[in-house]
Amino acid sequence: MDDSDLAETAVAQQGERREGPGTAGHSALAGASAAARAGQRVPSVYAALDLGTNNCRLLVARRAGDSFRVVDAFSRIVRLGEGLETSGRLSEAAMDRTVAALAVCTRKLRYRRVERLRAIATEACRRAANGTVFLERVRQETGLDLEVISTAEEAELAYHGCAPLFEPERPHVLVLDIGGGSTEVCWLERDQGEAIGRLRRSLSLPFGVVTLAERHGGRDVSELVYRRMIVQVTEALHSFDPKGELLALAQAGALQLVGTSGTVTTLAGVHLDLPRYQRDRVDGLHLSRETVLRTSRLVRELDFPARAAHPCIGIQRADLVVAGCAIVEAVLELWPLTRLRVADRGLREGMLTRMIHEDLSRAGAA
Incomplete structure (x- = not known):
């Protein structure tokens, strides 16, 4: 079980005690149409599902004014994109794992009587030659209609989800x-x-922790191989700041860095030496540049069994976290930022916020 699994299992267990069970045959989306027939303009229970290359994540929330309160959560590492880098296709084993996780999500949607759902898929389904076949299988076996979003929308949802942490x-x-x-x-x-402000620039790099680990290796990573990862990332990022504008802003202290991913939450958990992952200790935490680099080195110096045994890394992230550290270090090499703010939030929170605001705006205009 990875760090987010631990945290979100606890949230889910608390939610089970608070909320009563739904009707056995209740469809995941039947509540939305029932609410509309009853004249209810703004739903009470929302859900956001994010299927990535590595993780399947779900948040269920009750609307609280123009915000929300999480009542259930689910996270499972499914490695949907395992082997995609070399084959260009989703493997049968990866699809089986993912469909099993999505079936759990469907049961939670029914149990929680979700009235409005958005379910998205990202890079693995964008790239895979058999991505549409997989999406149809998901629809047939779970009833979920996954929407493959663009890299631009993925970025937008992520920064909307992180906005409460902007300084x-x-x-x-x-x-x-x-x-x-x-x-x-x-x-x-x-x-x-x-x-939030206005978007000045965005860039989607065609690799993440799974991709880099498959290209360079993730179990036993020498300093030379680690350096190659950093070089690959820095070269890909050079086009993002061709005139040195971000460099100047960082030097002037006008630029803040917010990181949202399993990598940065893992670094935070390792730095705090947590006996188990605790979201309330990690989300919003500031890590100094020196702390990030020191903790990254500590993680790299652990061998694979030690990383797998660490309570804030775990077996499912042990071969991926070093690649993630290389991405973070590349950013810090390009721009002299003094600290990183850790966000245990992102796409799902962005989806929930957007859905609620859309519904409130629609209701106000009615």
């Missing part, structure tokens, strides 16, 4: 979202009082 005193924000098959980098500029 008002720094007008420029660099959001780093390290995925399994791709990595999204966004530069936002905010005026005083703005929650």
Whole structure:
């Protein structure tokens, strides 16, 4: 079980005690149409499902005004994109694992009487030659209609989800979202009082922790191989700041870095020496540049069995975390940022926020 699995299992267990069971035959989306027939303009129970190259994640939340309160959560490492780098296809074993996890999500949607759902898929389904075949299998076996989103929308949802962690005193924000098959980098500029601001630039790198680990190896990584990973990432990022604007902002102290991924939450958990992952200790934590580099080295110096045994890494992330560290270090090499803010939030929170705001706006206009 990985770090997010531990945290979200606890959330789910708390939610089970708070919420009563749904009707046995209740469809995952039947509540939405029933609510519309009853004249209910804004749903009460929302869900956001994010199927990535490495993880399958679900959040179920009750609307609280224009925000939400999480009542159930699910996270499972499914490695949907395993082998995709070399074969160009999703393997049968990976699809089987993923469909099993999505079936769990469907049961939770029914149990929680979800009224509005958005379910997305990202890089693995974008790239795989048999991606549409897989999506049809998911529809047939689970009833879920997954929407494959663009890299641009993936980035947008990620920074919307992280917006509550943006610091008002720094007008420029660099959001780093390290995925399994791709990595999204966004530069936002905010005026005083703005929650999010305007997007100045975004870039989707065609690799993430799974991709880099498959290219370079993830179990036993020498310093030379690790350096090659960093070089690959820095070369890919050079086009993001061709005129050195971000470099100047970082040197002036006007740029903040927010990281959202299993890599940065893992680094935070390892730094805090947590006996088990604790989201409330990690989400929003500031890690100094020196702390990030020191913790990254500590993780790299552990052999594979030691990484697998670490309570904040685990067997399922042990061969991927070093690749993630290389991506973070590449960013810190390019831009002299003094610290990284850790976000245990992202796409799902962005989806929930957007759905609620859309519904409230629609209801207000009715």
